[in-house]
Each structure stands twice: as structure tokens, then as C-alpha cells.
Amino acid sequence: MKVGFVGTGWFAKTHASILGEMNGVNVTAFCGTSMEKAEKEARNWSNATGYTNMEEMLDRQKLDAVYICVPPHSHGAIEYALIERNIPFFVEKPLGMNELPNDIVRKIKEKGLITSVGYHWRYKDTTNRVLSLLNECRVGMALGYWMGSMPMVPWWRDVQKSGGQFVEQTTHIVDLLRYLFGDVNEVYAAFNNQIMRSKVEGTTVPDVGSVTMKLKNGMISTISNTCILENYSKVGLDIYTDEGVIELSNDLLRVVKGNKVEEYKEETNPYLTENQIFLDAVQTGDPSKILSNYQDAIKTHKVTMAANDSAATGKPIYLG
Ligand SMILES: NC(=O)c1ccc[n+]([C@@H]2O[C@H](COP(=O)([O-])OP(=O)(O)OC[C@H]3O[C@@H](n4cnc5c(N)ncnc54)[C@H](O)[C@@H]3O)[C@@H](O)[C@H]2O)c1
Incomplete structure (x- = not known):
């Protein structure tokens, strides 16, 4: 199987090195x-x-699949060229900016193209x-976090290029929320930027934000983020249930029930799994094991875009 990459940065290298370990993938x-x-x-x-x-x-080259690992503002022509030629693709999140992914998804559906x-x-x-x-429980609410530092690639600090944190x-935590609990139908966001713009020249992204969401199943969730921190990281989702609290972070799951705490370390490499499943789907033509395709990811994209709109207008956004 012949695979090409668009993008030559950190995450293209990460995926390529995983593919390099796989039999039959060139x-x-x-x-x-x-x-x-x-x-x-x-x-x-x-x-x-x-x-x-x-x-x-x-x-x-007659490529069997292409990996797209470019910043949010660089999407568009890449996807259109691949759809035109019926070449399945794996695209790194986020899908892009604003309305563009809505047009891309329409063309993907028309062709029935395999994407991940x-x-x-x-x-x-x-x-x-x-x-x-x-x-085994009933969930009331979930609180999510992405608290850390600012990635120093130049496009990230420019809100027109990255879309903001x-x-x-x-978006990973928003997507996790959707994966576990289903769709979001209302979004209200408050963002600000007072600290990083005075520390890193050219910063136009918000450096703090909280987004409150109502889900179709009746749950409430607030996901907050900041990029003002140094040497600190808290990333994950805490789920509040009538049986206790479930805390899922990057490499650890904690289940708290009264004074009993159970911990489970992440044992798999999810990047390896997603790549194996995508390439297997390309080879067999059966995409049923792909857990995030473009058609589903667009719903996460819409929630994050609604958060930006809400923060700009000060009004809740209804997704319906
Ligand atoms: N899933 C994850 O955990 C994860 C982790 C890191 C990055 N990412 C995502 O991967 C994407 C890339 O991030 P990165 O860390 O590799 O950034 P990066 O800045 O290291 O690399 C991006 C590369 O894309 C290139 N590029 C831009 N426009 C291009 C175009 N039109 N054609 C070809 N190349 C182009 C740039 O020159 C750069 O080399 C981002 O969307 C990011 O969110 C995902």
C-alpha cells in the first residue's frame, strides 16, 4: 500500500513513523x-x-491513501483534489475553519469516500x-479541560490561521464529549485574551475560555481552556454521575465512588490503533471500524465554531 503525506511538520512525522512500523505500508x-x-x-x-x-x-504516484497534517487555515484544495480522484484520506483535526468543511463533507458523501x-x-x-x-449510572454533567501552554508554531497564535485554542x-475534549454522550444543541462561550498578547508578539487567539453546552440528552457540560501556563498540563473530562465521579485524562482513568478510588492506566497507543483501522478500511473497503469519519467530525467542528461565534456575539448559539 502506497501512502503520501501533505504537511511535513510534527504530526506528519508522528503518523509517518507509526506507518513505518507497519507491514505492507510504504x-x-x-x-x-x-x-x-x-x-x-x-x-x-x-x-x-x-x-x-x-x-x-x-x-x-498512484497513492492508495493520503494523510493530511496541515494547520487549520491550509485545508480546502488538498481535500478537493483527493475527493476528485477518489483517494481515501486521513485528516488531522480540526477539519478547517468556518464553513469550508460543510462543503467538503457534501462532496465526500456524494462519492462515498473513506475518510478518518x-x-x-x-x-x-x-x-x-x-x-x-x-x-451502570446516570450522568448529570461533565466538566472538561485543556489547561496548558501555548504551542510555539507561528500559525497557532494567529486566530485567523488556527481558529484559537x-x-x-x-476540540479533542468536545469530540470526546460527543462520542460518550451524543450531540450538543446549545453553546454559550466566554473568551478573553489579556496575558499572552503582551507576552508573545502577534497573538490574537484568546488565552482563556469557558464554553457551556446543553446536550440533546439533557446533560450540561462546561469545557474550559487556557494557554497561559508554563510547565503545567491538565487535559481531560470529569463526569459527574449518581454513582460517583469518572475522571478521564490523557493517560489515566480514575473512578471515584465514595471513598473508593480505582485507577486504570492507558495501555494502548491510540494513534497506532486509528492508523491500523484506517489503512485496514482502505485495503478492505469496509470503513465500519473507523470511529471518527469526516461526516461525524463535522458535528464537533460545528460545536467549536459555534463557541467562537458565541464568544464574539455574547449570545448562545442553537445548533438544533
Ligand atoms: N491528534 C493529535 O493529537 C494532534 C497532535 C498534534 C497536531 N495535530 C494536528 O495536526 C495538524 C498539524 O499540526 P503540526 O503540529 O504538525 O503543525 P506543524 O506546524 O509542525 O506542521 C504543519 C506543516 O504543514 C505545512 N503546511 C501548511 N500548509 C500546507 C499546504 N497547503 N501543503 C503542504 N504543507 C502545508 C507547514 O509548512 C508545516 O510544515 C494540526 O491541525 C494539529 O491540530 C494533531
Whole structure:
């Protein structure tokens, strides 16, 4: 199986190195914003070529699948070219900015193309355990977090390029909420930026935010984020139930019932699992094991966009 990459940054490298360990998968192409970057990445592989033009890459190589690992503002032409040629793709979250993904998803549905989106929390064994715990209790609310520092790639601090922290990072927790509890129908957000804009030149993203959501199943959730911290990270979702509290964080699940606490460490590599399942779907033509495809991920995209709209207007947004 021949696989190409669009993007030559941190996460393209992460996925490519996972694919490099898989039998029968050959990484053969990298498309970057400069030939220097594309060729540098290609040189790490015995049989890969660098490109700066996506159409040229697709003309010259018959790729079975493509990985899209670019910043939020760079989506669009890449997806359209792949849909046009019926090439299945794995795309890193977030899907893009504003209305663009709504048009992309329409074309994906028309073609019935296999896609997978990098919402890897869905593939964790701890998340799976939470799903079974939820059969034994009634949930009232969930509080989510993405509290950390600012990623220093230049596009991230520019709200026009990244969409801001809620769209770019916290989207994982919004997607986790949707995966566990279903759809969101109302969003109210308050954001501010007072600290990072005086510390890092060019910062236009909010540096703190809280987003309150009503879910279709009646639950309430608030997910907060900040990027003002140094050397501190708290990322996850705490679920408040009539049987106790379930705390799911990056590599640990804590189940608190009265004064009894059970802890489960994450044992799997969810990035490996999502890649195996996607490439297996491409090979067999059966996408049924993919836990996040474009058609589903667009619903998470809409929640994060609604949060931005609500923060800008000061009004709740109804998603219906
Ligand atoms: N799922 C996860 O846990 C996870 C973790 C990290 C990053 N990501 C996502 O992966 C994406 C990329 O993040 P990153 O950390 O690799 O960023 P990065 O800045 O390290 O790399 C992005 C690369 O994309 C290239 N690029 C931009 N536009 C392009 C285009 N039109 N064609 C080809 N290349 C283009 C840039 O030159 C850069 O090399 C982001 O959407 C990010 O949210 C996901």
C-alpha cells in the first residue's frame, strides 16, 4: 500500500513513523510548502519523493491513501483534489475553519469516500472502559479541560490561521464529549485574551475560555481552556454521575465512588490503533471500524465554531 503525506511538520512525522512500523505500508511521498522541507522528510524513507505541488504528487504516484497534517487555515484544495480522484484520506483535526468543511463533507458523501479524522481519544482503552461504566449510572454533567501552554508554531497564535485554542486543541475534549454522550444543541462561550498578547508578539487567539453546552440528552457540560501556563498540563473530562465521579485524562482513568478510588492506566497507543483501522478500511473497503469519519467530525467542528461565534456575539448559539 502506497501512502503520501501533505504537511511535513510534527504530526506528519508522528503518523509517518507509526506507518513505518507497519507491514505492507510504504510511505512514498511528502508534499510540503517548500521543496527543502519536502525532500528533507522524503530522505528519511527508502523510496519517498518530495513535492511542493499536490496535483503533481497525485499525477506522478498512484497513492492508495493520503494523510493530511496541515494547520487549520491550509485545508480546502488538498481535500478537493483527493475527493476528485477518489483517494481515501486521513485528516488531522480540526477539519478547517468556518464553513469550508460543510462543503467538503457534501462532496465526500456524494462519492462515498473513506475518510478518518484524528480524534484519537475515541480509540483509547480507557475511553472504552468509560463507555461500559456509563451503562451502570446516570450522568448529570461533565466538566472538561485543556489547561496548558501555548504551542510555539507561528500559525497557532494567529486566530485567523488556527481558529484559537478551543478549535485547535480543545476540540479533542468536545469530540470526546460527543462520542460518550451524543450531540450538543446549545453553546454559550466566554473568551478573553489579556496575558499572552503582551507576552508573545502577534497573538490574537484568546488565552482563556469557558464554553457551556446543553446536550440533546439533557446533560450540561462546561469545557474550559487556557494557554497561559508554563510547565503545567491538565487535559481531560470529569463526569459527574449518581454513582460517583469518572475522571478521564490523557493517560489515566480514575473512578471515584465514595471513598473508593480505582485507577486504570492507558495501555494502548491510540494513534497506532486509528492508523491500523484506517489503512485496514482502505485495503478492505469496509470503513465500519473507523470511529471518527469526516461526516461525524463535522458535528464537533460545528460545536467549536459555534463557541467562537458565541464568544464574539455574547449570545448562545442553537445548533438544533
Ligand atoms: N491528534 C493529535 O493529537 C494532534 C497532535 C498534534 C497536531 N495535530 C494536528 O495536526 C495538524 C498539524 O499540526 P503540526 O503540529 O504538525 O503543525 P506543524 O506546524 O509542525 O506542521 C504543519 C506543516 O504543514 C505545512 N503546511 C501548511 N500548509 C500546507 C499546504 N497547503 N501543503 C503542504 N504543507 C502545508 C507547514 O509548512 C508545516 O510544515 C494540526 O491541525 C494539529 O491540530 C494533531
